Amino acid sequence: MNTHALLKRRLMLGAVAAVLVGGMAYASLRTGPLAPIKVTVTHAHEGTLNPAIFGIGTVEARRSWMVGPTVAGRVLSVNVDVGDTVKAGQLLAEMDPVDFGQRLAALDASLARAASAQSATQAQVTDARARAALADAALQRNQNLAQQHFISPGALDANVQAQASAQAAVQAALANAAAAGQDQTRLKAERAALAQQRDNVRLFAPADAVVTTRDAEAGSTVVAGQPVLRLIDPASLWVKLRVDQGRSVGLANGIPASIVLRSRPQTALPGQVARLELLADSVTEERIAQVAFATPPTGLSVGEMAEVTLQLPATAPALLLPNAAVQRQNGQTGVWRLQNGKPEFAPVQLGVQSLDGQVQVLQGLDPADQVVVYSQKALKAGARIAVVDALVKPESTP
Numbered sequence: 157m158n159t160h161a162l163l164k165r166r167l168m169l170g171a172v173a174a175v176l177v178g179g180m181a182y183a184s185l186r187t188g189p190l191a192p193i194k195v196t197v198t199h200a201h202e203g204t205l206n207p208a209i210f211g212i213g214t215v216e217a218r219r220s221w222m223v224g225p226t227v228a229g230r231v232l233s234v235n236v237d238v239g240d241t242v243k244a245g246q247l248l249a250e251m252d253p254v255d256f257g258q259r260l261a262a263l264d265a266s267l268a269r270a271a272s273a274q275s276a277t278q279a280q281v282t283d284a285r286a287r288a289a290l291a292d293a294a295l296q297r298n299q300n301l302a303q304q305h306f307i308s309p310g311a312l313d314a315n316v317q318a319q320a321s322a323q324a325a326v327q328a329a330l331a332n333a334a335a336a337g338q339d340q341t342r343l344k345a346e347r348a349a350l351a352q353q354r355d356n357v358r359l360f361a362p363a364d365a366v367v368t369t370r371d372a373e374a375g376s377t378v379v380a381g382q383p384v385l386r387l388i389d390p391a392s393l394w395v396k397l398r399v400d401q402g403r404s405v406g407l408a409n410g411i412p413a414s415i416v417l418r419s420r421p422q423t424a425l426p427g428q429v430a431r432l433e434l435l436a437d438s439v440t441e442e443r444i445a446q447v448a449f450a451t452p453p454t455g456l457s458v459g460e461m462a463e464v465t466l467q468l469p470a471t472a473p474a475l476l477l478p479n480a481a482v483q484r485q486n487g488q489t490g491v492w493r494l495q496n497g498k499p500e501f502a503p504v505q506l507g508v509q510s511l512d513g514q515v516q517v518l519q520g521l522d523p524a525d526q527v528v529v530y531s532q533k534a535l536k537a538g539a540r541i542a543v544v545d546a547l548v549k550p551e552s553t554p
Contacts, residue, residue: 197494198529201476213398213447224385241364250357281326359385369386409432410428412427413466418461528541
C-alpha cells in the first residue's frame with residue numbers, strides 16, 4: 157500500500173512537472189525571445205502617383221528699397237511713417253544741409269570772379285593782337301626803308317625783335333584765356349557736384365511703394381548708406397521657399413503651387429514657381445525657389461511664414477509601396493519580401509514619392525509580392541514571423 161501510494165505520488169509530480177515545462181516552452185515560443193516577430197504586410201500593386209513637393213517659406217518682396225543719404229549727416233525731418241503709401245518722387249525725409257548753402261555761395265562768387273578773369277584775358281588777347289599787328293606793320297615799313305638804305309641794319313633787327321615779342325604776347329594772352337576758361341569749367345563742375353550733394357539731403361521715393369520701417373528720427377545722425385526708411389512694392393510680394401534637396405526632383409519654373417499662410421491656415425492660395433535660385437544652401441542642404449501669388453491677398457505681412465505644396469504631373473503606371481516598407485541594410489535600399497513565409501531582404505530601385513506616403517518601385521519587385529510594412533523589432537533573413545493586422549490593437553470604446 158505504501159509502495160503503491162508512493163508510485164502514484166511520483167506519477168502526479170511528473171505530470172505536474174511536464175505540464176509546467178510544456179507551459180514554459182509554449183510561453184517562450186509565443187511571448188518570449190523565441191516567439192515569432194509580429195509584422196504587418198502589404199502587396200506591391202501597380203498604380204500612378206501624383207507627386208508633390210512640400211516646403212516652408214517666408215513672405216518677401218521682390219522689389220524693395222532702402223532710402224538714405226549718400227553722405228553722413230543729421231536727420232532734419234521725416235515726413236512719412238510705417239504703413240504709409242507713397243508716390244514716386246514724393247519727398248520722404250530731409251537731412252540737415254549744414255553748410256551747403258554757404259559753400260554754394262562761395263562757389264558762385266568764385267564763378268563770378270572766373271568770369272571776370274576770363275573777360276580780362278579776352279581783353280589782353282585783343283590788346284596783344286593789336287600790338288602784334290602794329291609790330292608787323294612797323295617791321296614791313298622798316299624793311300622797305302632798309303632796302304633803300306634809309307635805316308641801319310641794327311634798327312631793322314630791333315623791329316624784328318619787337319615783332320617776335322608781340323607774337324609771343326599774343327600766345328601768352330591766348331594761354332591765359334584758355335586757363336581762365338578751364339578754371340571756370342572746373343568751378344562749374346564743383347558747383348554742380350555740390351548742388352547734387354545738396355539735393356541728396358532731400359530723400360525722395362524712387363517708385364510707388366509702401367513704407368515698411370522707419371529706421372531714423374529727426375535729430376538722429378546717420379552715416380553714408382544707412383537707411384532712414386525702407387520701402388517695398390506690395391504688388392511684388394512672393395514666398396521664398398526652401399525645399400529639401402533630396403526631395404526636390406522635378407522642381408522647375410511654372411509649377412503650380414498651393415500656399416497656406418500662417419495667418420490663414422484654412423485658406424489655400426494659388427500660385428506658381430516664379431524663379432528657381434541657382435545657388436542652393438549647402439549648410440541646410442536645401443534648394444531655394446521663389447513662389448509668386450496668383451493674386452496677392454490683402455493684409456499680407458512681410459516675413460510671415462507659409463507652407464507651400466508644389467503639385468507635379470502624374471507619373472506613369474508603376475509598382476507602388478508604402479514608404480514605411482523601405483529599409484536600409486548594409487548600405488542598400490530595399491524591402492523585406494516574404495518567401496515561403498520567411499522574410500528576405502530584396503534590394504529595390506525607387507522612383508518618386510508622394511506626400512501621402514507612397515513610393516514608386518522601379519526595379520526589384522514583381523506584382524503581388526508580399527512585403528513587410530511594420531515589424532515588432534528588427535528583422536533578419538529567415539526569422540520567424542507572425543502576420544497580424546496591426547502591431548497595436550486599437551482601444552475598445554466603452
